[in-house]
Amino acid sequence: MTTTGESVTGSNLVTRTAGRPFRGGRRLPLDWVGAVPFLGYASLFLLLPTGIVLVGAFSSNEGGVILSNFGTLNQGYLIKSFVTSLTLSAVSAVVGAILGAALAYAVATGNPRGALRRMVSSACGVLAQFGGVTLAFAFIATIGGAGFITLWLQAHGLDIYARGVWLYELPGLVLVYLYFQIPLMVLVFLPALDGIRPQWREATESLGGNTWNYWRYIAGPLLMPAFLGATLLLFANGFSAYATAAALVSQGDAIVPIAIANLLSSETGLANPGEAKALAMGMIIIVAVVMFLYAVLQRRTARWLQ
Secondary structure (H helix, E strand, C coil): CHHHHHHHHHHHHHHHHHHCCCCCCCCCCCHHHHHHHHHHHHHHHHHHHHHHHHHHHCECCCCCECCHHHHHHHCHHHHHHHHHHHHHHHHHHHHHHHHHHHHHHHHHCCCCCCHHHHHHHHHHHHHCCCCCHHHHHHHHHHHCCCCHHHHHHHHCCCCCCCCCCHHHCHHHHHHHHHHHHHHHHHHHHHHHHHCCCHHHHHHHHHCCCCHHHHHHHHHHHHHHHHHHHHHHHHHHHHHHCCHHHHHHCCCCCCCHHHHHHHHHCCCCCCCCHHHHHHHHHHHHHHHHHHHHHHHHHHHHHHHHHC
16 A cells, blocks of 8 residues: 555656746747747848948958948938939839739739639739849830830830930839839738728618728728838838849949949949948848838738738
8 A cells, every 4th residue: 555655656746747847937938949940041141141231331441440431421422322222212112002002902802712813913923023134134125225115116206215215214213113013012912902801891881981981981091001011111122122223224323232232343443341331231220110110010900900
């Protein structure tokens, strides 16, 4: 009897010991293990480059700590580059958001499992990533100075470049950027439109409301945070784009990414990596502010999407 009692007591002791937390009072959770690959990826391709830029912005070519690299931000051509970049990003983001939202609404009102929605979603997924030299060449070959559409219009008495070749300036860059901004808006804004319930419109009509009342007091306030958040995302996407503009604008410092590239590799011996990283630091600050506002709006949107 004594042996049995000791055995039971020992079993209970083992059970209690196995159920105890580790030293420190809490058991180590394992939910975070699945995020380790993502954290490693983000650290390698986001945090590490950001740290390199931060250190390089305050370093001289000899390795000392200086602040003069940020003095380049006061130069006229770099201020103009920042203004052009901000204008290009803002215009392409607003226009792309409006046109993309209209296209997303047209898709959302159709059959959610129809062929049209699948085709549009697939096309937008491809076009949103379509940029760089390929996109620039496509526009040059179609509406460039010797593009086939330009020549066809000239043959019919219409010269789209009568006042100058605007394709390689700010208006042309906005047009080219819209090619990938609009599809990105469709992909980002479509889930928010799917969250709108048809019953809400029916309830509005049953209470005597019209279409204006529905969009003014119900759908509009619900979709506005998602729309503004998507617009900020488009702004950050346009502000950080480089390859497409570099392929179109081969000379000068039209936008900040091109100015950074010229400071990193100059054929005239004017390369200055420290100044380039100071410019990159300015871009990082602007993008960080934009993405913070985007995260705030997305958190508000997620409340009613759930």
